[in-house]
Amino acid sequence: MFVSRASFCSRSWRGLSLPRARYFHGLSGSQSKFLKVSEEVRDAVATGKPVVALETTIYTHGFPYPDNIALAQLLESVVRANGGVPATIGILGGIARVGMSAEEIVELASTAENKSALKVSRRDLGYICGMGLAGKPIHGGTTISGTMILSQLAGIKIFGTGGLGGVHRGAENSMDISADLTELGRTPVTVISSGCKSFLDIPRTLEYLETEGVCVGTFADGREGSVDFPAFFTRDSGVRSPRVIQNEAEAAAIVYAQSQLPVSSGIHFANPVPLEASVPKAEMDRVIEEAIRLADVEGYHGSDNTPFVLAKIKELSGGKSVVANRALIESNVQRATRVAVELAKLEELDRGGAARHMPAFPSIPRSNEDTPKPQISVSEPTPKEEAPLSKSPENSDVLVAGSLAIDLSCDYTPFGDERVQVAPTPHTSNPAIIGQSLGGVGHNVALAANYVGSDVLFCSVVADDLSGKAALASLETEGLSTAGIQILPPTSGTRTAQYICINDAKKDLLVAMADMGIVELPAKELDFDGFWEPLIERTKPKWFVVDANWRPEVLEKWTSLAKKHGARVAFEPVSTAKARRLFASDANSGSSPVIGPAQTIPNHTVSLACPNRLELSSMYMAAREALLFDSPSWWSVIDSMGLSQSGSRERLVYMTSAALVDEGLPQQSIQLLPFIPCIITKLGETGALLTQLLPPGDSRLSDPDYAPYILARASPSADVAFGGVYMRLFPPAANLSADEIVSVNGAGDTLLGVVVAGLAKEDSSLRIEDILSVAQEASRRTLANAGGVSQELTGLRERLGL
Secondary structure (H helix, E strand, O other), X not given: OOOOHHHHHHHHHOOOOOOOOOOOOOOOOOOOOOXXXXXXXXXXXXXXXXXXXXXXXXXXXXXXXXXXXXXXXXXXXXXXXXXXXXXXXXXXXXXXXXXXXXXXHXXXXXXXXXXXXXXXXXXXXXXXXXXXXOOOOOOEEEOHHHHHHHHHHHOOOEEEOOOEOOEEOOHHHHOOEOHHHHHHOOOOOEEEEOEEXXXXXXXXXXXXXXXXXXXXXEEOOOOOOOOEOOEOOEOOOOOEOOOEXXXXXXXHHHHHHHHHOOOOOOEEEEOOOOHHHOOOHHHHHHHHHHHHHXXXXXXXXXXXXXXXXXXXXXXXXXXXXXXXXXXXXXXXXXXXXXXXXXXXXXXXXXXXXXXXXXXXXXXXXXXXXXOXXXXXXXXXXXXXXXXXXXXXXXXXXXXXXXXXXXXXXXXXOOOHHHOOOOOOOOOOOXXXXXXXXXXXXXXXXXXXXXXXXXXXXXXXXXXXXXXXXXXXXXXXXXXXXOOOEXXXXXXXXXXXXXXXXXXXXXXXXXXXXXXXXHHHOOHHHOOHHHHHHHHHHHHOOOEEEEEOOOOHHHHHHHHHHHHHOOOEEEEEOOOHHHHHHHHOOEOOOXXXXXXXXXXXXXXXXXXXXXXXXXXXXXXXXXXHHOOHHHOHHHHHHHHHHOOOOOOHHHHHHHHOOHHHHHHOHHHHHHHHOOOOOEEEEEOEOOOEEEEEEEOOOOHHHOOHHHHHHEEEEOOOOOOOOOOEEEEEEEOOOOOOOOOOOOOXXXXXXXXXXXXXXXXXXXXXXXXXXXXXXXXXHHHHHHHOOOOOOOHHHHHHHHHXXX
């Protein structure tokens, strides 16, 4: 079924919002008007960190105010102390929250004073959210059932809580069975609790869970042989546990295996109350029998039964039940976090990881106004006998037009007695190792392409100053020709670009300062006609790589030159702010944007872009704000794709992942394809997403091996310049331990340089997916190199046929 313009407009592509926009009809995910997932939780789930869900009925209906606030703070701290990310889940004003702030938890917990919050199970989610939409906002504490549903929607697999609901005594007549049990039968979330409260019918509860297909096991907690399924306040119930789990690693293995099969039901691991807080079984049995008798006498049934019985148990046990309750909740959350940590390790290995998952294209720390990073050392250059010889600019496969800068990196190195301090102390002097190097996004791309054997013409600009002279000398040492570097005289008032970054003891960026004014010069102060164009005419490059450090009018000048000389253009966005320049006009010069409404295939200006996830979103928003998605030429391409109205989410999830679809990245790249027919999105440790329009007749459209990657095919009757949409998620190339990752600087730029070098090779039989695998290996080598772009890239020439 093909999508008409009218239906596509009304159902999916109009009125989108980022970063969690919805693009296809029926698409659901972790962000909507009824569900908000915190940034910390979204990031943790996306990057494979261990996340633990925490319910909120224990705050709204379990513990009194303000004790409940103290408990909430304690449980979140327990998760963090054991290496996890807490995701407290509740309802505020009719909106479900996954990952609540301290202020939000206080607001919800304070309802315990006036008992104004609802107890929210599966049945109540639609009601409480709908009442909020109707202008009657209500707060709610989520039960195990409600928390499981919201956890699954947010991608959280482990949930630590107090006690599980169960089958009530006499349920054969009352049918009083907790929704927790049926939820475990249909929602793939693992719940870790201290079993059922012993006033419930534990044998029937376990029978019900078996019927629902729920795996149930109890942690041995140092015991040998078979063990009892715990009864909340006491470690023993007199009922044997169906399974015995020795430790967190075994539990994680079970969760992992079930997720891979896949089985759609949940798992329940019972964690017995700590021995020192456990109430003896005989004593607790007497207390519970009396509490149940009183509930029956006074007529407490249904949802009112449990709160009454618990209150009586507290009273009759002399407060022992409260001590046990606090101890077991903390113990369960600790146990849940450790299981989540072990599960994260298994999932890391599944992605090919070891001690650390090496990102194929790491997120290079760039602020909205940042530019290059520290790269090849100027003070300690590679010996000339080891460097490739400088190439004559008589021929070139690739022209790289971008920034060249002198970089200073300051790595904080605390003294022995200060090693626990990661960040330097502000407003004073700090010990550091300061390195000077040659950088710039354009420089890194050019160097990578040069190392893998491409003939490169690097075009940039420096000033006639000491930094400029050092930069030129280092380019010669690296084997890059300086023929394309304009040297501006002192009278221009410019300085060679410089960049200074301050890193903490872990070498993570704290702050950076960039002086890039020379790259921001208007086109009239750069000699295109007399300097760069004669070089282009002589060397005849097949590809231009242009980085976004240039101002918009200069970007437009470079792309116009490429079109004039029959070369294709690859775009490196540099940062979220500068990525927008592709779609922006220059108010000062009155120039047109590089990409306007008419620049769709086959009249596109840019053939390839290589953004990271944030830069892709920035490019999408810039195009949207420029109304490019309203243009007739864009609609013509989109209509011809033949994208289905139904099953869109499932198809995209199958081709990528649920997390990426929830983030909106596949959808954003699809919408940009009419203007940029090939987009490689760098996803850090997730890998890279290739989205491409294939030409008509491309063999991949009919090759069964490529069928899983063909998202859509153009209508056979359509007169269009493409045959189908190709989408493929490439995992990272390899993995390095934390000690092996020397620097993330330049890895993403290396990727683009190698990709374009491969594409520019004359008569190459390699497809972009073949080149991309080599580029990923190149990024891995750069990551392990202290000097930025690794000279070991020369060993990859044979794989590219260069």
